[in-house]
Amino acid sequence: SIPLQHGAHRLGKRTDAEMQKWREHGLGQFIHWGVYAIAGGHWQGKYYPGAAEWIRSWEEMPKDAYDNLYKEFNPTDFDAKQWAKQAKYMGAKYMIITTKHHDGFCIWPSKYTDYTIKNTPYKKDLLREIVDAYDKEGIDVYLYFSIIDWHEKGYRSAIPETAEEKVAYEEFKQFTRNQLIELLTDYPTAKGLWFDGTWDKAWIEQVQFADDLEKEMRAMRPGLIIGSRFRADENGKRHFDSNGDLMGDYEQGWERDLPNSIADVNGNDWDCVMTIPENQWGYHSEWRGYVKTSFDLIDMLVRSVSMDGNFVLNFGPDGKGNIRPEETKLAKEIGDWMKINSEAIYGCSYVNLKKQGWGYFTRKDNKIYLTVFNRPINNMLNLEIAKGGVKPVKAYFLSDKKGVDIVNAGRNKQNSSLYNLVIPADFISGQPFVIVLEISQSD
Numbered sequence: 001s002i003p004l005q006h007g008a009h010r011l012g013k014r015t016d017a018e019m020q021k022w023r024e025h026g027l028g029q030f031i032h033w034g035v036y037a038i039a040g041g042h043w044q045g046k047y048y049p050g051a052a053e054w055i056r057s058w059e060e061m062p063k064d065a066y067d068n069l070y071k072e073f074n075p076t077d078f079d080a081k082q083w084a085k086q087a088k089y090m091g092a093k094y095m096i097i098t099t100k101h102h103d104g105f106c107i108w109p110s111k112y113t114d115y116t117i118k119n120t121p122y123k124k125d126l127l128r129e130i131v132d133a134y135d136k137e138g139i140d141v142y143l144y145f146s147i148i149d150w151h152e153k154g155y156r157s158a159i160p161e162t163a164e165e166k167v168a169y170e171e172f173k174q175f176t177r178n179q180l181i182e183l184l185t186d187y188p189t190a191k192g193l194w195f196d197g198t199w200d201k202a203w204i205e206q207v208q209f210a211d212d213l214e215k216e217m218r219a220m221r222p223g224l225i226i227g228s229r230f231r232a233d234e235n236g237k238r239h240f241d242s243n244g245d246l247m248g249d250y251e252q253g254w255e256r257d258l259p260n261s262i263a264d265v266n267g268n269d270w271d272c273v274m275t276i277p278e279n280q281w282g283y284h285s286e287w288r289g290y291v292k293t294s295f296d297l298i299d300m301l302v303r304s305v306s307m308d309g310n311f312v313l314n315f316g317p318d319g320k321g322n323i324r325p326e327e328t329k330l331a332k333e334i335g336d337w338m339k340i341n342s343e344a345i346y347g348c349s350y351v352n353l354k355k356q357g358w359g360y361f362t363r364k365d366n367k368i369y370l371t372v373f374n375r376p377i378n379n380m381l382n383l384e385i386a387k388g389g390v391k392p393v394k395a396y397f398l399s400d401k402k403g404v405d406i407v408n409a410g411r412n413k414q415n416s417s418l419y420n421l422v423i424p425a426d427f428i429s430g431q432p433f434v435i436v437l438e439i440s441q442s443d
């Protein structure tokens with residue numbers, strides 16, 4: 001392997017309690033909220049076709065007009081407790097909040113810039129209200145932080161060339177470090193940092209600085225969880241270093257995407273962060289294209305957990321602090337499903353059984369959960385178990401514990417046994433449903 005100073009500092013999954021707790025969450029909530037929510041994907045009546053939180057980059061958006069939006073930011077409908085209660089009902093075990101997106105606006109009163117919530121009509125520390133409300137609901141808080149900062153004078157995307165630019169970028173690096181230390185100091189209950197906006201060449205080049213900063217943050221907060229997107233190795237490799245080893249504690253590569261199979265996750269922890277519309281994170285008042293249903297989202301959730309990942313669903317509150325009706329409806333529908341079926345999610349992980357067309361397997365201890373999305377016409381759930389693997393003991397519906405027959409499905413394969421779990425023909429369900437298969441280790 002290639003000798004590296006700044007590649008992965010740990011091989012394999014973290015085994016500490018903090019990471020195990022993260023691993024068991026299954027479902028998270030992402031919240032993108034900032035001054036872009038005031039624009040809501042429009043400017044002077046024109047529709048912005050991009051992602052709403054990127055509207056400042058739109059050629060139709062005057063930069064000074066955008067940079068003065070904060071003077072209007074006064075979310076009078078904002079109610080952090082209501083947000084946290086809704087997330088609790090949905091079944092989210094953690095929440096990632098944008099402290100600062102690429103535009104540089106800080107929802108906390110940072111000492112290192114004036115471009116913060118403190119200098120808006122709202123004045124109060126939004127981040128404090130959100131962190132406290134989610135803490136009270138027992139939902140772990142993670143802080144999203146964008147290294148890209150279009151507002152900060154020393155920020156550069158390209159590698160600084162002139163002496164003056166180099167000085168400016170050094171100041172920007174210190175500014176970035178100052179804000180991160182400030183966040184970890186002032187919001188000590190935050191369990192981790194979700195970094196974004198780290199693809200600039202100027203940042204990728206800061207190999208030693210970023211590695212030292214990550215070490216400093218981890219030393220400040222033992223157990224802190226930081227994903228693979230924060231830094232690059234000395235060859236400019238991101239997420240996976242020059243030896244193909246994952247940097248950080250989990251892979252942050254699945255943005256609006258999901259692995260196809262367990263092979264795609266390379267034995268690492270990972271999260272999928274997902275939008276409800278096709279590609280809107282911040283509030284856009286006019287969603288176009290496909291809007292995912294709760295069926296789609298529950299499928300993605302179970303699929304993620306079945307491959308050892310967490311599924312993080314994004315919400316984009318509007319400029320007054322309201323969670324929009326579409327998101328409220330989905331939070332309710334997902335919560336209704338989780339109320340019955342969350343045992344198949346929380347603390348569950350991948351189980352090595354042949355993938356079946358009817359849905360997904362998740363496992364916890366001596367229980368395998370079969371979540372059915374595509375009910376077979378013959379009501380037979382195929383189950384193939386490698387010889388010497390686990391042994392089926394009994395099966396029943398998770399919802400009401402009613403027994404489910406397990407019948408031998410013959411075909412006498414060389415290295416595996418085949419079974420069918422029989423769904424009673426009179427069993428009716430308009431929702432994805434879960435059958436529990438209790439197993440014993442084959443003697």
Ligand SMILES: C[C@@H]1N[C@@H](C#Cc2ccccc2)[C@H](O)[C@@H]1O
Nearest residue numbers: 032051053054101196255273281
């Ligand atoms: C979590 C998500 N990452 C951000 C991005 C992006 C992006 C930027 C360029 C090309 C493709 C994607 C989005 O604005 C949102 O914050």
